[in-house]
Amino acid sequence: MRDLVPEPLTRDAFAPFGTVIETAGAKSFQINEGFATRYHALASADPGDGGTAILSIFRGRRRPDPIRIAMLERHPLASQAFVPLSAHDWLVVVAEEPRAESLRCFHARGDQGVQYARGVWHHPLLVLAPEQDFLVVDRDGPGGNLEERTLDAEAYVRI
Ligand SMILES: NC(=O)N[C@@H](O)C(=O)O
Numbered sequence: 106m107r108d109l110v111p112e113p114l115t116r117d118a119f120a121p122f123g124t125v126i127e128t129a130g131a132k133s134f135q136i137n138e139g140f141a142t143r144y145h146a147l148a149s150a151d152p153g154d155g156g157t158a159i160l161s162i163f164r165g166r167r168r169p170d171p172i173r174i175a176m177l178e179r180h181p182l183a184s185q186a187f188v189p190l191s192a193h194d195w196l197v198v199v200a201e202e203p204r205a206e207s208l209r210c211f212h213a214r215g216d217q218g219v220q221y222a223r224g225v226w227h228h229p230l231l232v233l234a235p236e237q238d239f240l241v242v243d244r245d246g247p248g249g250n251l252e253e254r255t256l257d258a259e260a261y262v263r264i
C-alpha cells in the first residue's frame with residue numbers, strides 16, 4: 106500500500122499519457138469580430154477505426170476519503186477527454202503499466218482538462234468537489250473499448 110503524492114498537472118509531465126487541455130500557453134486568435142478568442146485544436150479526438158467521436162457529460166461525485174486507487178482501466182480503441190464544466194480542482198491518476206508502483210497522480214486545476222491517448226491506463230473520473238460536471242469526448246462504435254485491471258496493491262490519495 107502506498108500514498109500517492111499529487112503533482113501539478115503540466116503539459117510536459119502529462120505528455121507520456123496524453124494532452125492537457127487548457128488555454129494557458131496555447132496558441133490563440135481572435136474571431137467573431139474580436140468578440141471571442143479561439144484556442145484552436147487543443148486536442149484532437151481519436152475515435153479509432155469505425156468509431157464516432159461523441160460528447161457526453163459525466164456528473165462526478167467525490168469518493169470517500171482517503172481516495173482509494175485499487176484498479177485502472179484503459180480504452181484500447183480510442184482517446185478519452187475530460188474537461189471540467191465548473192472551476193474546481195480534480196485528480197488525474199494514470200500509469201504506464203497497471204501496477205501500483207507505476208501510478209502517477211496529477212492535481213488538475215478547474216481550468217484544466219485532459220485527453221488520455223488511446224490505450225493509456227487511467228483511473229475513472231476522480232473529483233474533489235462534492236459533485237462536478239465534465240464534458241467527455243470519447244468513442245461510440247463497435248468493439249470492446251474498455252479494459253479494466255485490478256492493481257497488485259492499493260494506493261491512496263489523502264487530500
Ligand atoms: N465508464 C466510463 O465511461 N468512465 C471511464 O471511462 C472514466 O475514465 O471515467
Ligand code: NI
Pocket residue numbers: 178180185227228229
Ligand atoms: Ni476512461
